[in-house]
Amino acid sequence: MDNRYRYSGSYRRPPRPANGLRKAKIAVATASALTLLLTWFGWTQLQQINSGLTTADVIESGTSTESPADGSEDILLVGMDSRTDAQGNSLSPELLAQLHAGGDDGESNTDTMILVHIPNGGSRATAISIPRDSYVDIAGGHGTHKINSAFAWGKNAVMGSLRQQGMSGAQLEVQSNQEGAKTAIRTVQDLTGVTVDHYAQINLAGFYDITQAIGGVQVCLKAAVDDDFSGAHFQAGEQSVSGAAALAFVRQRHGLPKGDLDRIHRQQAFMAGMARKVLSAGTLTDTGKLAALADAVKKSVVLDQGWDLVGFAQQLRGLTGGSTQFTTIPVENMSYETPHDGDAVKVDPFKVRDFVRGLTATTTTQAPPAITVDVLNGAGVPGLAGRAMDQLVTKGYGRGDTGNTAARSTTLVTYGTGGEADARKVAADLGGGIDVSQEPSLAGGHVEVYLGSDYRGPGAQGWAAGGSLMLNGAAVRAAPTTSSDAPITADGVTCVN
Template identity: 60%
Template sequence: MLLTSRGRRIGGRVALGVVSTLVLGATGYAWSQLHRLDASLVTADVISPSGRVPAEQIGQPLQTAQNILLVGLDSRTDANGYPLPQNVLDALHAGDSTDGGDTTDTMIVVHIPVGGAAATAISIPRDSYVDIAGGLGKHKINSAYSRAKANAKSTLSAQGLSGPQLEVQANEAGAKSAIQTVEQFTGLTINHYAAVNLAGFYALSNAVGGVEVCLKAPVHDSYSGADFPAGQQSLSGAQALAFVRQRHDLPNGDLDRIARQQAFLSSMAKNVLGAGTLTNPAKLDALMSAVQGSVVLDKGWDVLSFARQLRGLSSGSIGFATIPVQSLSLQTPYDGDAVQVDPAQVREFVRTALATPAVTASSESASQGTGVRPVANTSTPSTSSTPAEPPSLSSPRVSSASGCVN
């Protein structure tokens, strides 16, 4: 029988940074900060010529749909290739600089239709068993980045590169592999790329003063550091990272972790877009500093122009979805248990999700000055004790983020 994760599930660490970056259009002060941000972000040359947005479209109303790949890196280096301090890793329950492995533990494709007044975010489970681009074999999709990075690092080291320069160039190779793998898996062309590391998520959640979440039951997990009571609570910093990283002792393992990340992102988007963050100079400065130190964007992405194109986007016009999966315990020759997926089914699901009236109406509503009915309403998790629905065996769907999670 076809097993699917709830449409409500979505990865979220890096999306928080990008959503925060893309919607800073509320005030003149926010625009001045975007100018500062645009000049100081770390960039990487990772988008293929076929995915680059034509120069004549930059700064104009969104004329063609765009797809953004957001990844959360399990990396122990910062955006500039320098190792994270051990005290930071200790606070994040992240081991030491040799742990991790630069896997993309969160992978989300955000589709923005013509007009830019809506967005659909599609999550890809990190253990999806797929063909890795570049002839690297069939493995879990989260290893596309680390496998290509390891190969590049070996070659670049032999050429004499070392230190941060080696890390940065090897990271570009990893990003290109991740992008190409997602493209061939989903059938979408990726136009933009953004990545954030562990410390970046810590800083972003602190910058907005915490995010409201709701748990069905108390949890205690020594691996991630998650130690929370049941019910609604506000999390930031190391607590926020532990909440979205936990996957041990959850009923549905990594799928429940995706559900948490999606709920966190939903609440975070509402916080940033509707709680005064963009009109509060102190909060906005903190947000800008967090993004500058943690997010890597593709080279040539004009953030200021892109934000102008999305000025109609609100927290209520962001829809969430997760690709369909067939099994959560596929036995593989070399990678242990993986998530079984059917690429043809995934591509059909993506086409259907992005062809819904709510998504395709974006350009019409933008030109008419009317509101877009979102694919899914993004709202703060419910304060009631009513649990969110259990994992579904029905067809995958685009859904909202509400209710308590495991």
């Protein structure tokens, strides 16, 4: 028990955050990405991006481009190891040399695949990385290969017929890329069981331009690296990277302790830093950065047809850095010997689908939750309150407020008059062994959780290694994690290999 809050034989309610949660939430919203929608300049920049983007008809019939019935959005983000821009034009040899892109082998492989799930309301996001060497069935009857080749299989399958139609140059590149994207989307859908609603593709040059436009991204390395293959030459600790250095940071594969998994952690940490930077008021109020960002996106990003970025941005008003989480599908073997494709990453599609379902499932209960929970972080672990809240919501609790509170050593659950049973249920779902205490000022059906440094329940690092989630009455086993590969969030800078 934490004696700091003991008074007259009972617990005194721990102090709320200095200015109250509601004021804190207002402050966060003001600094969020959608603050730009409140300014004329920000609005016009979004409109210009929306009207000037390169789009492709890649969401096939039977897959609606409108929001699904539950209001969630599933977006496939693809980073292309491509030597052309979004319009199909070849990148200059000088730029390719600066980016350490290496020789062009004629293939159009995907360097990165991330499935982003945004539930109804847009207040949080989960980004699920798929290792590029995952050995999977390629959609369209192309056999079993590394998932990063799905795009190339689809593209190459139509090149001959498109040439017969008289296409060449940039037009041939754009049209064949469209078929490659369709194959990549179908392959990800087959692997994860998720219907992709939207598609976004960025090339090598796009990474370069976008990171420069926002003034760099803050990252952190556990140790210095010196890799001539990717051009990654970085010191240990926190640092800002942009342009060619940013690309080298996310592309390094050689010399990493865990190989491709460390590379994925690099990408996740980088994207978390980018989300944090774009969500910051410093980017959103800088007209120069916004204009440069708009130009970079239009030049290097391909989106599916019909994706209204302005409308999508309005859905994300509540998104903040701490509510953006990055994770990776479960893997069976990082060095699986394949018959024809060399070493690959072995994955079990059934386990992958269960894992993704556990992160994306939406409860279908129509009645309002009987218990609403606030979660306050006194443990000093960035993003812990948001992660714990997300897990409680999957168990059927109402989403209350999250925020920080005074540092404390023990976790405590407080309840109002007649709410002891509710509090004990919450405490049990947080792992048990947690004290409960009455707080008469709380309304009925409302519970507050104060996380202390002793907290090891849902949302804490390492919890998934021995826990499971209850979703729609079924237990879903999460992928094993350790303290070194727990989900990364955009709340704070995470040091990686």
